[in-house]
Amino acid sequence: DSGVTQTPKHLITATGQRVTLRCSPRSGDLSVYWYQQSLDQGLQFLIQYYNGEERAKGNILERFSAQQFPDLHSELNLSSLELGDSALYFCASSGGTGYNSPLHFGNGTRLTVT
């Protein structure tokens, strides 16, 4: 058990809808990362937060947004969903801002857009 909790485990929704994915990091970790994993693309970095502030941005679409709250949990909001957004979304946490300490991943949210 990595200590990172993601909810929900599965999400099925229709095109055009909006969903929110939630992540609770490991106790004591200040950084939260969001990744998207699809069969053909592998793990793609979306965004990183450190202690409530956005730290780095990757290949995140404008339709997607995220935030980290004072209690350090994070939410990833996906709007105007398209079929191509179907994927596994992983949250990871670490103690620092960079990669000196390894990332610890949750078990993901599987999003299916129909």
Next chain:
Amino acid sequence: EDQVTQSPEALRLQEGESSSLNCSYTVSGLRGLFWYRQDPGKGPEFLFTLYSAGEEKEKERLKATLTKKESFLHITAPKPEDSATYLCAGVGGNNRLAFGKGNQVVVIP
């Protein structure tokens, strides 16, 4: 753009048949090379971090090595429980972790 390429994509091994997985990287100013294990339906689980060429790390039947262009994950006398997808990732000067697509390993009893 940083790139990480893993080969072979898929590998079937008999139990006890040792093999190696390859991770080739072009990461500017490499600061760390990571190996993760991912089981179906689960998130990646951290295995090793390598920081400089020549470094080696071991854990049970797994040994990771690093050169200036690639990393290898050697699996010695694998068991069925070693079946998983192994992910390689590199981080460089841009402080972004770039993942490869993984090596899917199946160990047959």
